[in-house]
Amino acid sequence: MELYEDGIGLHKVKRDTFLFQPADFNHLERGEIMPEARFIYSFSYDYHHRDLCRLECRQMFQQEEEGKVLFSDVEIDPSISPFLLARFEIITEAKSYDKLLPLIRKQLLRTEGFKVDYLSLEGDPARFEERKQKMKEVGFCIFAAPDFKNPSMVYSICTHEGMWYFGKLKRHDGAWRKHNNKPYSFSNSICMHIGKSLVGIASEGDKSKTLLDACCGAGTILLEGCIGGFNIEGSEINPKTYYGTKKNLLHYQYEPNLYLSDVAQVEKEYDAIIIDLPYNLYSRSTDEITAHIIEAAARMSPRVIIVSIVDISATIEAAGLNVQDYCTVEKRGYSKFARSIWVCER
Numbered sequence: 087m088e089l090y091e092d093g094i095g096l097h098k099v100k101r102d103t104f105l106f107q108p109a110d111f112n113h114l115e116r117g118e119i120m121p122e123a124r125f126i127y128s129f130s131y132d133y134h135h136r137d138l139c140r141l142e143c144r145q146m147f148q149q150e151e152e153g154k155v156l157f158s159d160v161e162i163d164p165s166i167s168p169f170l171l172a173r174f175e176i177i178t179e180a181k182s183y184d185k186l187l188p189l190i191r192k193q194l195l196r197t198e199g200f201k202v203d204y205l206s207l208e209g210d211p212a213r214f215e216e217r218k219q220k221m222k223e224v225g226f227c228i229f230a231a232p233d234f235k236n237p238s239m240v241y242s243i244c245t246h247e248g249m250w251y252f253g254k255l256k257r258h259d260g261a262w263r264k265h266n267n268k269p270y271s272f273s274n275s276i277c278m279h280i281g282k283s284l285v286g287i288a289s290e291g292d293k294s295k296t297l298l299d300a301c302c303g304a305g306t307i308l309l310e311g312c313i314g315g316f317n318i319e320g321s322e323i324n325p326k327t328y329y330g331t332k333k334n335l336l337h338y339q340y341e342p343n344l345y346l347s348d349v350a351q352v353e354k355e356y357d358a359i360i361i362d363l364p365y366n367l368y369s370r371s372t373d374e375i376t377a378h379i380i381e382a383a384a385r386m387s388p389r390v391i392i393v394s395i396v397d398i399s400a401t402i403e404a405a406g407l408n409v410q411d412y413c414t415v416e417k418r419g420y421s422k423f424a425r426s427i428w429v430c431e432r
Contacts, residue, residue, distance in 0.1 A: 125160070125173055125175055126205075126246070126251065128208075129170060154207075161173075163256075166316075173256045177253045190227040190252050196228075199238035200239045201233065201237035202224045204244070206244070220243060224241065265278055268309065268337060271304045284360050294317070302322045302327075302344070312340035320342060322344070348382075350378065383405075389431050393428075394425070395424070407432050410431050414427070
């Protein structure tokens, strides 16, 4: 056993439980542009979600963001992450803004009903009037009539580390924030940001994967999976909690399969399973119950994402799983309460 320090405290962790090393995810230096990167991603997060955002990046992009910007050849819908502000698909680039304009004209774009936007990346000092003027100038390089209210295509420009880029822009859709007003909840529920990020981590950004939210509680993870368009189901053993989750789902007109059962009784296999382990508050929990849940999930899926407030490395190993990645997320405020997120594979 070795001591692992995560900023909250020291934990005893069996070192050979961990298969990952930083180089596994950072084969490129952080912030280095991947060869032939097609996309630029812009991020936003509070300090207490920084490590969660970087865990999500490692799982979806195989690299971390740097300075809230990431270049990648991986195409991800920005609305599946609570931290992604936008996805910028690069069409052309230049070493200065003046050199970019003729390159845009050479594209001979004739997209009727287009709109031009300006993506401000971290460190871009341009003020509103300057951005507005540049958007106007870019618009004149496109040979079609614009539509500012209902555009058929949103083009954009941005600048990063001395380079200027022109491309297609897809911004984050914040409709998921309506879940903050769900009718049923309780005090120790995970926040929507964590729930949404867990779906992205479990699926690695792939909406075709089948997911199970085991021990679904108030349904926070289920709600985010549903609005993100994922193939997700849930299970809950506590009848009161189960019907609360049903109430939340019906409130937003989502209809995923929801099982009132022990997770071990769900006779299906999934690409990934998410477990927010019981906290022994509203649902009873013991070491035996924890082991039972994790072992059942390990039989049903090759990939298990576990949220816990205690060290469960020995239980994970006993279930035949290996920890591929890990982070902790502090609860906002003055308390030292923190959740650990374990990305496990068998």
